[in-house]
Amino acid sequence: xxxxxxxxxxxQVGKGPGEFDPSWSDSLASSLNFWGLLEGTHxxxxxxxxxxxxxVDLRMLGGIFKRTPISVLSNKILPLTIFGLxxxxxxxxxxxxxxxxxxxxNMWFRLKLxxxxxxxxxxxxxxxxVQRSMAxxxxxxxxxxxVRASAxxxxxxxxxxxxxxxxxxYDWYNCGKALPDWANTLQECKTSETxxxxxxxxxx
Numbered sequence: 001x002x003x004x005x006x007x008x009x010x011x012q013v014g015k016g017p018g019e020f021d022p023s024w025s026d027s028l029a030s031s032l033n034f035w036g037l038l039e040g041t042h043x044x045x046x047x048x049x050x051x052x053x054x055x056v057d058l059r060m061l062g063g064i065f066k067r068t069p070i071s072v073l074s075n076k077i078l079p080l081t082i083f084g085l086x087x088x089x090x091x092x093x094x095x096x097x098x099x100x101x102x103x104x105x106n107m108w109f110r111l112k113l114x115x116x117x118x119x120x121x122x123x124x125x126x127x128x129x130v131q132r133s134m135a136x137x138x139x140x141x142x143x144x145x146x147v148r149a150s151a152x153x154x155x156x157x158x159x160x161x162x163x164x165x166x167x168x169x170y171d172w173y174n175c176g177k178a179l180p181d182w183a184n185t186l187q188e189c190k191t192s193e194t195x196x197x198x199x200x201x202x203x204x
Contacts, residue, residue: 003191006100029098038098042091046165049084050158052077060151062142069138103168105175105192107183112164119157126150 014024022030029035056074058064065073096103103109130150137143173183176194178201183189189196189204196204 003101003104003188006104009097010100025098025100028094035098038091038094042088042095045084045087045091046162047084049081049088050162052081052084053158054155057151057154060143060147061155062140062148066141070143071134071138101193105187105189106168107173107187108164108167108170110186112161112168115157115160115164119154119161122150122153122157126154 010025011023014027015021055064055077056070059066059068059070059073130146137147142148171177173179173187174194175184175187175189175192175196178197178199179189180199181204184196184198184204198204
């Protein structure tokens with residue numbers, strides 16, 4: 001069902017009446033200069049977003065700015081974090097829209113989504129549970145273990161998001177190539193345009 005929706009999104013939305021008229025998705029993917037600008041903006045906004053988060057996380061780990069209350073540091077940086085997040089989401093959605101089926105059948109993209117969910121859950125847990133006792137550890141040079149654990153999960157999850165996002169550019173595990181069975185299964189290569197091929201070179 002998800003794939004059928006993505007096929008419609010990629011091939012039908014914005015398509016002209018002619019047989020060879022491109023859809024909006026095709027037009028975006030084939031626009032070299034705009035695509036490069038979009039991708040570059042996404043990377044820069046990700047750097048801004050993740051960089052500001054890392055500063056707060058490192059403070060919660062007791063690694064930097066130990067004399068500065070965590071709340072003060074967070075409030076100073078929060079506008080930049082939100083700005084980076086909004087630009088990152090907007091450009092990320094646009095990049096996905098340009099090549100939805102390629103990303104849908106990409107292992108690295110799927111792993112990236114998993115780690116994004118982990119990061120989001122960690123943010124919610126921190127906001128609704130850990131942060132409730134902030135008055136007790138806000139000014140401590142080394143906050144309690146639960147605070148440090150949340151910061152560590154945040155750093156690791158965002159590093160993994162960035163790493164998986166970078167690996168999307170490489171075709172090591174693209175469907176249509178000779179791949180281990182687990183990779184074909186994980187990416188649902190059987191339903192992709194290029195199909196699934198095992199390590200023996202046989203189509204599945």
